[in-house]
Amino acid sequence: MPYLFVLLSCLLTLTAFSTQRYNVILIMTDDQGYGDYSFMGNPILETPHLDKLANESVLFKRFYVNAVCTPTRASLFTGRSSYRTGVTDTWIGRSIMKSEEYTLAEAFKDNQYSTGLFGKWHLGDCYPYRAMDQGFDYSLIHRGGGLGQPADHPENNRAYTNSMLYRNEVAFRSEGFCTDVFFREARKWISEKVENNKPFFACIMPNAPHSPFHDVPADLLKKYKNADWSQHKGSDKDKVAAIYAMVENIDQNIADLRDELKKLNIDKKTIILFSSDNGGWGERFDAGLRGSKSSSFEGGVLSPLMLFVPGQASKQSTEAIAHYDVLPTLVDLCDLKVDFPNELDGRSFLPILSGESLPERSIILQSHRGTKPEYMRNSALIQGEWKLVSPDAKTLPKLFNLSSDAGELQDVSSKYPEKLKSLVADYDQWFKIVKQQANKPCAIIATKHEVFTTLTRQDWVNMQGQGGWLSDKVNGEWLVEVKEDKEFEISFRTKAIFKQASLLINDKKIQTIDFRNQAQHYFKGIHLKPGLKTIKITYSHSSAGPWQVDIHSLE
Numbered sequence: 001m002p003y004l005f006v007l008l009s010c011l012l013t014l015t016a017f018s019t020q021r022y023n024v025i026l027i028m029t030d031d032q033g034y035g036d037y038s039f040m041g042n043p044i045l046e047t048p049h050l051d052k053l054a055n056e057s058v059l060f061k062r063f064y065v066n067a068v069c070t071p072t073r074a075s076l077f078t079g080r081s082s083y084r085t086g087v088t089d090t091w092i093g094r095s096i097m098k099s100e101e102y103t104l105a106e107a108f109k110d111n112q113y114s115t116g117l118f119g120k121w122h123l124g125d126c127y128p129y130r131a132m133d134q135g136f137d138y139s140l141i142h143r144g145g146g147l148g149q150p151a152d153h154p155e156n157n158r159a160y161t162n163s164m165l166y167r168n169e170v171a172f173r174s175e176g177f178c179t180d181v182f183f184r185e186a187r188k189w190i191s192e193k194v195e196n197n198k199p200f201f202a203c204i205m206p207n208a209p210h211s212p213f214h215d216v217p218a219d220l221l222k223k224y225k226n227a228d229w230s231q232h233k234g235s236d237k238d239k240v241a242a243i244y245a246m247v248e249n250i251d252q253n254i255a256d257l258r259d260e261l262k263k264l265n266i267d268k269k270t271i272i273l274f275s276s277d278n279g280g281w282g283e284r285f286d287a288g289l290r291g292s293k294s295s296s297f298e299g300g301v302l303s304p305l306m307l308f309v310p311g312q313a314s315k316q317s318t319e320a321i322a323h324y325d326v327l328p329t330l331v332d333l334c335d336l337k338v339d340f341p342n343e344l345d346g347r348s349f350l351p352i353l354s355g356e357s358l359p360e361r362s363i364i365l366q367s368h369r370g371t372k373p374e375y376m377r378n379s380a381l382i383q384g385e386w387k388l389v390s391p392d393a394k395t396l397p398k399l400f401n402l403s404s405d406a407g408e409l410q411d412v413s414s415k416y417p418e419k420l421k422s423l424v425a426d427y428d429q430w431f432k433i434v435k436q437q438a439n440k441p442c443a444i445i446a447t448k449h450e451v452f453t454t455l456t457r458q459d460w461v462n463m464q465g466q467g468g469w470l471s472d473k474v475n476g477e478w479l480v481e482v483k484e485d486k487e488f489e490i491s492f493r494t495k496a497i498f499k500q501a502s503l504l505i506n507d508k509k510i511q512t513i514d515f516r517n518q519a520q521h522y523f524k525g526i527h528l529k530p531g532l533k534t535i536k537i538t539y540s541h542s543s544a545g546p547w548q549v550d551i552h553s554l555e
Helices: 002-018 048-055 069-078 104-109 178-195 218-225 237-263 323-333 417-437
Strands: 023-029 058-064 114-119 138-141 164-167 170-173 200-205 270-276 302-308 315-317 363-366 379-383 386-390 398-401 443-445 452-456 462-465 474-482 486-493 500-505 508-514 520-528 531-539 548-553
Touching: 023 069, 023 178, 023 237, 048 237, 048 270, 048 302, 069 104, 069 323, 104 114, 104 200, 104 323, 114 178, 138 178, 178 200, 178 237, 218 237, 237 270, 270 323, 363 417, 379 417, 386 417, 398 417, 443 452, 452 474, 500 520, 508 520, 531 548
Parallel strands: 023 200, 023 270, 058 315, 114 138, 114 200, 443 474
Antiparallel strands: 058 302, 138 164, 164 170, 270 302, 363 379, 379 386, 386 398, 452 548, 462 474, 474 531, 486 520, 486 548, 500 508, 500 531
16 A cells, blocks of 8 residues: 555656646857856856856756857757758848748747747847747847847947847837846746746847947956956956956846746746857857857857756766757657647757767757858767867868867877768768758838838848948848838938938839938838849948838838
8 A cells, every 4th residue: 555655646746747837948148158157167257156057957068059149049949950940140141040930939839838038039130030920929139149230229339238129129228237137127027927827938148248348347347357367368358357247247147037036936847048159259268178159169169058957956968969959858848739840950858867868960060151051161060979070161171089189189080081981971961951941031021010120231131342241341232022012211321421322122223312411311202012122222432331221111
């Protein structure tokens, strides 16, 4: 009889665990490097609350991401290689994810969860690519890749404090440092969901510690500028001090968030994930890794991942997992009912939590400038202890054994030619599939979903001239799809005043205006028929293009 009682108790416990409606909080920071934690051995940076979270979590020390942010986010949200989603880069239209992708937010929403995003989306600012079009009930975000970039609100002036942000696509002036705003608003939203007895999926994705570095918490900046740098790698101490100030600010917000979960009595019902989207910018403490942001070496594509599951024993894992594994893992962990419309590249790493090992496979990462996949350009393939690295298509790939050479200092391709051949064959098979899936993104205008469509340099599909998107020597065009035969007003903002500007639709000049000393300028009565259009604005005697363009239907 006692044995029967024990058996029944165990079955009841397992049933309760399997039907638990976990809340989920997914936190991803921007440009926080592998060494930007005190638990990773950083000699200056203090992150006590992240250390505590790591010590209470399953800590995956080999969590692979892309070398830059947008491809990572596309893979994280879809469970698929970023190339499949149409994303190759962070700007010039290549950061817009295909609208038909099925996202993690949609999976939770389809299972009656409330879904909220706080911070950085960077997968499309116009319909049908916005966060609100891809599964999020609520969004409080900045546009584009970050504050201080061309998609930023024109009144923001690159500010991280009291920034202009967007709540469900409506602009407003926030109060406080941007990271504090995103976490504070997330806590408020979570509290409302708890009050209404709704399970939730919250993504908190601050744009910190990404540049610019001129507007960070002053007290923390002073602390790190005055720190002992004698044991620290890196020469640009002022910028690194600003980065560390932003990281410690994130750490403080982690403490406030977890305190709020306890206050709401949901800390034992809430899963927390924490990672970064790519390696850290510039030279600083790197925990012995080679490379940094944008590099396919470990310093560019490796992040610690903390997975806190209530009741799960803490442990560390050195099995290689990847960003696109997060979606299938959370689907399993939360027992979501999902009928995936697209093939997944990721797999659930839930078995690792119970001590099992996963079958060996190849993790393939690639991101670079350009409009379509390019063979072996800035790519990495990880298979167990082996790693194939190809910095560019003109250089022969290098082979490293990470178990004996974590710093990727010794190319062993000549010593292990068969392994090199095998990994290259894996890459070739993958590339043959994904190279066919390039995207040609366009904003869809004249629909009920978006009264004003704002186009920015972030989403130029073709840029001409010298310099990056912040330069006054570049111009570009946007691709839009018109759904209905209508008249439009097209207005634009510039950083300089010129005498005359021309509007070109599909390279045909259809209207010219004269203006002087105006902040915003208008082309009115523009008649557009349904179909794909390119839009470009040129100025007299200048190669500069507009900063932002608004398209408004007059009907």
